[in-house]
Ligand SMILES: Nc1ncnc2c1ncn2[C@@H]1O[C@H](COP(=O)(O)OP(=O)(O)OP(=O)(O)O)[C@@H](O)[C@H]1O
């Protein structure tokens with residue numbers, strides 16, 4: 140598939156500090172939802188702000204739909220909508236004026252019908268004549284999205300769109316993102332909520348300390364790094380794992396009340412039937428059992444901490 | 452959709468800035484009108500009563516061009532500096548930086564709006580003053596030209612201050628420490644011919660003298676320095692500001708990290 144955003148050798152060193160980005164190479168495919176994951180200070184916002192023209196890169200090149208973001212900034216930027224991480228609004232501007240302003244700023248002729256549609260989609264139409272000061276945080280967030288959508292971008296950057304947003308609005312937002320994707324809009328979002336990336340993204344990039352550690356299809360990532368666990372609630376606690384069970388990777392939890400078996404999610408032969416038979420032979424009885432797949436969160440934490448220990 | 456000139460974007464900025472002006476219309480207009488009235492009444496009537504004429508012009512009328520210039524300077528600077536400093540302060544500038552607008556269009560929008568406001572204010576002050584003292588305008592076209600040039604130049608200057616300033620104190624620094632004193636010492640309320648020769652020479656290094664002198668000439672046909680010199684100085688100042696603005700955008704100075 141075609142890369143709609145192409146980032147090559149991008150670095151950023153702020154005047155005041157160390158390297159915020161270290162030689163990032165990344166291609167965003169047209170029409171995908173790409174989630175950028177990373178802890179605080181990883182460089183997510185810096186990366187987005189460079190692509191959008193707010194921060195100047197130290198070195199490297201970014202093409203947006205084939206247009207260089209520096210030399211051909213007009214063409215590049217007119218394709219991009221940005222919803223920044225921080226809620227910044229003009230206190231005395233009305234909701235509708237704010238959206239119309241953004242539309243004009245990005246070079247579009249006024250189109251009250253489009254602005255109305257965007258505001259309705261975001262349940263802001265009833266508040267169209269209210270000034271920003273009187274809106275709640277969640278509503279301001281929606282106005283920021285409305286502003287970005289008012290100029291019909293082909294690429295939408297959402298920098299932590301659901302930070303400080305309630306469950307319902309979060310669902311709304313996910314729905315909106317999907318609808319936009321169906322319309323062909325490419326979406327790049329950053330988030331701390333890993334379930335969000337898990338739920339939404341087609342591909343996931345993990346960034347830490349300014350380095351892109353990994354870029355992978357979500358499904359493949361889950362498969363590749365995903366572990367599954369079988370937990371057995373024992374009737375009688377065990378003091379130690381019997382040596383007869385040495386061939387399985389087991390752990391004893393909850394004061395010996397739980398036996399936990401970790402296995403690879405992709406493997407054909409999990410070893411579960413053999414394990415259960417063995418337990419029966421040994422006279423270890425269990426009340427209950429359940430399996431669980433490791434979440435992206437666990438994958439992420441292990442990735443970031445592996446990296447950290449490897450560096451030490 | 453690559454365009455050579457983003458007129459919708461420029462217009463959006465201009466309209467936004469004008470809307471801000473209209474929201475605070477009463478105070479925007481009332482303050483300078485009251486100040487002017489006070490100046491004209493106090494200086495014109497009280498002092499003017501004892502001074503009779505300067506260069507053949509009644510003192511009450513003589514100070515009006517100076518008063519208008521003083522307002523043009525301060526209003527242009529404060530309008531333009533506030534217009535660009537506020538988004539920097541609140542963070543809304545991100546949108547401007549991420550938009551497909553060129554530096555020229557940004558300046559046209561912000562400086563155009565600030566200049567429009569102060570130009571209109573200049574006219575309002577003129578109208579207010581003529582309510583108290585009779586004022587004849589000898590060269591109306593030149594008067595308009597000087598006013599427009601000054602409004603644009605000082606709005607550009609204000610725009611630069613708004614970008615340069617790191618906080619609200621710094622925003623006030625140049626207007627209060629440089630511009631207002633230079634205006635008062637620049638012949639706003641007197642003819643520099645009234646000064647001792649040594650001071651007159653010093654005064655000629657004050658660029659404001661040339662601006663006020665030219666403007667006053669367009670009213671009364673008399674001036675401290677030649678009109679062409681005035682015009683040239685105004686243009687020099689304008690070009691200097693333009694060059695500085697260009698440099699700011701080229702380097703991203705205090706706009707981008
Ligand atoms: N304007 C700036 N000046 C100096 N350093 C900065 C600036 N902005 C960001 N940084 C530094 O660059 C690094 C990356 O910051 P960035 O905001 O990109 O992180 P992030 O991944 O978006 O974090 P978060 O999840 O907290 O939003 C951090 O170390 C940060 O302190």
Ligand SMILES: [Mg+2]
Nearest residue numbers: 183184185224
């Ligand atoms: Mg961030």
